[in-house]
Amino acid sequence: NSAQPDASINNANAAANDVRTSGRTNNSEGKNEISERSVRDSVMLGITFLIYLLLGSYVFSLYEPDMDFFKAVYFNFITLTTIGLGDVVPKSKKYLLVTLLYTTIGLSLTTTAMELAANLLKKIHYFGRKIENVSNISVWFGGKKMTMKKLVQHLGDHMNVPERELKDLNLDVFVKSAMKVEAGVIKTLRKPKVTMRGRSKYPSALHYSDIRKSGESENLKYIDEKRESSIS
Template structure:
């Protein structure tokens, strides 16, 4: 008894582990992507780190460029004001006093002198930088400027998800080479993880929403008393005729089963609508949350940011700025990308139906059917099914799979009643009985009696 209880306990554990295995795979893939992003962030920070001296030089050049830009804008405004004064002073008579031209000269004097001084200073710094670039002192060797951790994580995340904001990018050869290698490995793996997560979320959404959808449909049918179409009535009658006779309560159960079968056929359409509504609600709810903690985004800008991000457009004009809530933003984007893959899959199925609309079914034998991660061709599946039910080999060889699939689709659509063919006993069961050795002839008993009598008399 103790041994039996232990074996039962072990078997229950095995069953629980089998149920938890798919969830463990989903979780492991998500964790692997997160680790890959963090490892890439630290790597790109080290690769793109530059000495502080060079960084300050580039910063000073950027500031000098901004000074020139502001100076030229100020000069343009001064020139426009001088032209207005000339126009008023000359009264459009084309006779200008030479002193008036000095106003234009005054517009340029200060800014041109400032620009020339900045240019000379910048050239001197560049000469000193070239002389000392190969002989950095020990105290400057350990002083580097790095990307911020937030920029590094966000950069790696946008690379492997193909969003690509572009707000930060590598400038060195090693950094760009790293992005190529990092993306070659990370993009396919991340797309696989996101697609896997999307299927898991789709299953969860269908499980949660289907009972409510079916309940609403049944309530609508009872209140509105809908009239079935001719095809639906025909299909219901055919299904009922195939079932054995039932009592009155059984008839009620049969009608409810038929309604549930029709509900299952409508689930594909309702699932697409539910997923689309869920995607819109996810964007709106996420936008409200992001707008609450992102300082530079209002509600509309958050919706715009989410749409551009989740559709992987990635313009980069709006990027996350909050270091504290960066993890929440990335998790939100990951789940949103998974929902986007579901929407793309639904759209692809619809386009596939439109693409093959009206076309003849071809090459059915080579179609691969997937079952639990393993695949088998349609031809092999039909052959094994025929062997299971002892269908003669000549019938299997002469079976036209294209016509069979086409007729099966017509049956499901109500255009045909059934694919069953009434056969006589000799045609349907004769060869099966011979092959199994269960054929029984009428005179078998007489032959057995005669043989036993012969054996009896031969003994005397």
């Protein structure tokens, strides 16, 4: 009989470990999927920009009298990247509207491509760096800024967190742990609930009526009993 509860406990622990492992695996797969998606989008946008540049250059070479294909590629590149040297300019007034429309769409495409490239370069720049001095990092809210230390302090005051815990909080360690949660290394930063020994039968506040109903009131000893016995 005693082996059955042990087997049930082992099965429950194994199931809990499987749930944790599957949760971490799902988080890791989600992060990898997002990373692969961003890389795929960047590659597709780069290919789209290249096709747009070459196709526009071919069209320009058809109606611009002083532009061959390679000169049109040069003109489109310096125009869409907002370099704009001005040494090559379109001269066909008949197709000026087509040129303006092509340039406007191309600038929007270039802006999106530059934004993705900037984000990628930022990730490469900060890759492998240690997280330190988080408390002095400034967070902007509209036109005003606040340090992370002050922000956490105000949040703790709002949530009635004891001041001692706020002072003992190491933001560098906290951010590192939070990054591990995002990466799926650990499940959560929530502290486990502490259960007092001997209180498992009484989930709510303990009251004398609970003990009386449970039949344990006969085992209670009152302080007045000892006092009355000593007086008598």
